Amino acid sequence: MVEILGVPAPALFGQLLLGLINGAFYAMLSLGLAVIFGLLNIINFTHGAQYMMGAFTAWMLLNWFGIGYWWSLLLAPLFVGFTGILIERVLLKRLAGLDHLYGLLLTFGLALVIQGLYRNEFGSTGLPYAIPPELRGGQNLGFMFLPNYRAWVVVVSLVVCLLTWLVIEKTRLGSYLRAATENPTLVQAMGIDVPKMVTLTYGFGVALAAFAGVLAAPIYQVSPLMGADLIIVVFAVVVIGGMGSILGSIVTGFGLGVVEGLTKVFWPQASATVIFVIMAIVLLLRPAGLFGRTS
Amino acid sequence: MKGSLLATGAAIAAFALAFPAAADFTGGKVRIGVLNDQSSLYADITGQGSVVAARMAVEDWGGKVRGVPIEVVFADHQNKPDVGANISRQWYDTEGVDVIVDVPTSSVALAINEITREKNKVFLVSGAATSDLTGPKCSPNTVHWTYDTWALANGTGSAIVQTGGDSWFFLTADYAFGHALERDTEAVVLKAGGKVLGKVRHPLNNPDFSSYLLQAQASRAKIIGLANAGGDTINSIKQAAEFGIVAGGQNLAGLLVFITDVHGLGLQTAQGLILTESFYWDLNDQTRAWSKRFAERMNGRMPTMVQAGVYAAVTHYLKALDALGSDADGRAVVAKMKEIPTDDPLFGKGQIRIDGRKLHPVYLFEVKKPAESKGPWDYYKLKATIPAERAFRPLAEGNCPLVK
Numbered sequence A: 001m002v003e004i005l006g007v008p009a010p011a012l013f014g015q016l017l018l019g020l021i022n023g024a025f026y027a028m029l030s031l032g033l034a035v036i037f038g039l040l041n042i043i044n045f046t047h048g049a050q051y052m053m054g055a056f057t058a059w060m061l062l063n064w065f066g067i068g069y070w071w072s073l074l075l076a077p078l079f080v081g082f083t084g085i086l087i088e089r090v091l092l093k094r095l096a097g098l099d100h101l102y103g104l105l106l107t108f109g110l111a112l113v114i115q116g117l118y119r120n121e122f123g124s125t126g127l128p129y130a131i132p133p134e135l136r137g138g139q140n141l142g143f144m145f146l147p148n149y150r151a152w153v154v155v156v157s158l159v160v161c162l163l164t165w166l167v168i169e170k171t172r173l174g175s176y177l178r179a180a181t182e183n184p185t186l187v188q189a190m191g192i193d194v195p196k197m198v199t200l201t202y203g204f205g206v207a208l209a210a211f212a213g214v215l216a217a218p219i220y221q222v223s224p225l226m227g228a229d230l231i232i233v234v235f236a237v238v239v240i241g242g243m244g245s246i247l248g249s250i251v252t253g254f255g256l257g258v259v260e261g262l263t264k265v266f267w268p269q270a271s272a273t274v275i276f277v278i279m280a281i282v283l284l285l286r287p288a289g290l291f292g293r294t295s
Numbered sequence B: 001m002k003g004s005l006l007a008t009g010a011a012i013a014a015f016a017l018a019f020p021a022a023a024d025f026t027g028g029k030v031r032i033g034v035l036n037d038q039s040s041l042y043a044d045i046t047g048q049g050s051v052v053a054a055r056m057a058v059e060d061w062g063g064k065v066r067g068v069p070i071e072v073v074f075a076d077h078q079n080k081p082d083v084g085a086n087i088s089r090q091w092y093d094t095e096g097v098d099v100i101v102d103v104p105t106s107s108v109a110l111a112i113n114e115i116t117r118e119k120n121k122v123f124l125v126s127g128a129a130t131s132d133l134t135g136p137k138c139s140p141n142t143v144h145w146t147y148d149t150w151a152l153a154n155g156t157g158s159a160i161v162q163t164g165g166d167s168w169f170f171l172t173a174d175y176a177f178g179h180a181l182e183r184d185t186e187a188v189v190l191k192a193g194g195k196v197l198g199k200v201r202h203p204l205n206n207p208d209f210s211s212y213l214l215q216a217q218a219s220r221a222k223i224i225g226l227a228n229a230g231g232d233t234i235n236s237i238k239q240a241a242e243f244g245i246v247a248g249g250q251n252l253a254g255l256l257v258f259i260t261d262v263h264g265l266g267l268q269t270a271q272g273l274i275l276t277e278s279f280y281w282d283l284n285d286q287t288r289a290w291s292k293r294f295a296e297r298m299n300g301r302m303p304t305m306v307q308a309g310v311y312a313a314v315t316h317y318l319k320a321l322d323a324l325g326s327d328a329d330g331r332a333v334v335a336k337m338k339e340i341p342t343d344d345p346l347f348g349k350g351q352i353r354i355d356g357r358k359l360h361p362v363y364l365f366e367v368k369k370p371a372e373s374k375g376p377w378d379y380y381k382l383k384a385t386i387p388a389e390r391a392f393r394p395l396a397e398g399n400c401p402l403v404k
Helices: A009-040 A049-063 A069-090 A100-121 A147-171 A170-184 A184-189 A196-215 A226-240 A246-266 A274-285 B002-016 B018-023 B047-061 B079-093 B106-119 B149-162 B176-191 B210-219 B231-242 B260-266 B285-297 B303-325 B328-338
Strands: A136-140 A143-147 B029-036 B068-076 B099-102 B122-125 B140-145 B169-175 B194-202 B223-227 B252-254 B274-275 B342-344 B348-352 B362-369 B381-385
Touching: A009 A049, A009 A147, A009 A170, A009 A196, A009 A226, A009 A246, A009 B210, A049 A069, A049 A100, A049 A196, A049 A226, A069 A196, A136 A147, A136 B176, A143 A147, A147 A170, A147 A196, A170 A184, A170 A196, A170 B099, A184 A196, A184 B303, A196 B169, A196 B176, A226 A246, A246 B210, A274 B342, B029 B047, B029 B079, B029 B303, B047 B068, B047 B099, B047 B106, B047 B285, B047 B303, B068 B079, B079 B106, B099 B303, B106 B140, B106 B210, B122 B303, B122 B328, B149 B176, B149 B252, B149 B362, B149 B381, B169 B176, B169 B210, B176 B223, B194 B210, B194 B231, B194 B274, B210 B231, B223 B231, B231 B252, B231 B260, B231 B274, B252 B274, B285 B303, B303 B342, B328 B348
Parallel strands: B029 B068, B029 B099, B099 B122, B122 B140, B169 B194, B169 B223, B223 B252
Antiparallel strands: A136 A143, B274 B362, B342 B348, B362 B381
């Protein structure tokens, strides 16, 4: 059997694929963060809580209303996105023009409150959410057993990431968005409702987090802490990719998933820290991030 | 003059004999500090449930010991040894806490173990698992109540080796607890003639286990031993099902599984798991009655063995204070606890050994199939009872310096 650095090649392919799957979650979450940061200049620390809310909404839809996974994929992001719009209208709007720190404190505080409420209601162990029957089972790829559900996650998140990128980079709506990021006053003078666009963008970023939450529900335990554990890593991904860079967040999300996956083979104990080590190195060499533009 | 001095002396002596309490209880009250995980992956196993259990013990005792009021305080150690050590020093030095109870997360418990010894207070462990607390690190100020890694290995590990699971691969949480559980289980496996084909150590509170499961799958070991706990165990089991581990002929051994974990997994996923616990709410009339009272206060949640252990340990502590009439000297209190036989509704009759280990029977359970369960929390079938004298590590094998 061919071996690479003492690990059989087939096993290595398996780990690469797994890394890609985890990277899919990083990519989707950091994409939402990047979109929000780009337009609102807000570092959305509530993102992890909103991802968790997505998973919980799916759970509630199933257990309280009998609505299954496929509808949840649509309904949960809509609902959580709507709560995001409320947050933007009621709270975040007031912070426009202030220092980043205020937005950070507000969203971080909100995250703690939301997590606390869910923990109080559902406990910290979390709740089970079954894989939808259509996606149960898996394929034997020869070098590994690939569960159908994980394959689905990679494909869906790639599609979502690409669509978002296309909308922002290639459509008229996207060009408004990018223009409003550069100079909101001028764009408003052209007759475009910038405040509404800001609100909807935040709602969209949040909905993206909730969508990732629904995708995650069958894999991980639906638990109030699932977002808090992930969000720190996702922030590191955003920083490495370059704050506000759409493509950067997608590529680094998948890339770091793979790096983390490989670490789990060669030195499992370090798998929780490797991303932060990379972050420190990137910040030293390229303070704006791998894909960021220095202004 | 001489006569009156003598009379006064006699009066003081009589007073001291009649009311020893006021003078000998530090701070004029007994203060019990419940220190555990209030917010993270072990919060359902310990958390507020342990605080409620401690309060129930105090209430059932009558709220006072020898006329001195008893208080329960609690704090969150966030599973970090430095945070736990800071809180315990503050409690002991400035806030008049006499005894620290529970403390899950073995790394934190080992730190508190040393601080308690240094300050001559009392440490009643229920949440932490490492058998080192009654082994090389044993202390005259510590009682280890509910369970330990040796008992888990001896229960679940032996049962699985005996039914043919003789080759193992460990998924181990990378800190004191995981290492101890892996070590104790490995010893059981090797002693029974089995072999260990590999192990992988994952960070605490790790969400994705697929990579480790794939490594376990590649090892072709018959048994994948999960030397982790709480959310880590839940995610391991859940993802093992997803990757077809069990369907592929390998079996999982959850070496430490709590009833809240089974509740979180759901019977569909958890069915058939073999696990070791020293308490289950549905054991007998007394455990049922107590658990019902507990559940009424905990939003319908049944107690874990850790929470039951907190109740029993606090009850026995108060019994010792009552007999001793003082809480000032931690070593003397623990010596008294060892001297009096234990008797409580949850663990029955037992005793505390010289090395600090509480002895009681330990049970081997199997998780029911969904069809067998009559409703929420009806999860376990009793497979075997391991009597107290065989449930825990023999005194001579622990290397505890207190044993000579």
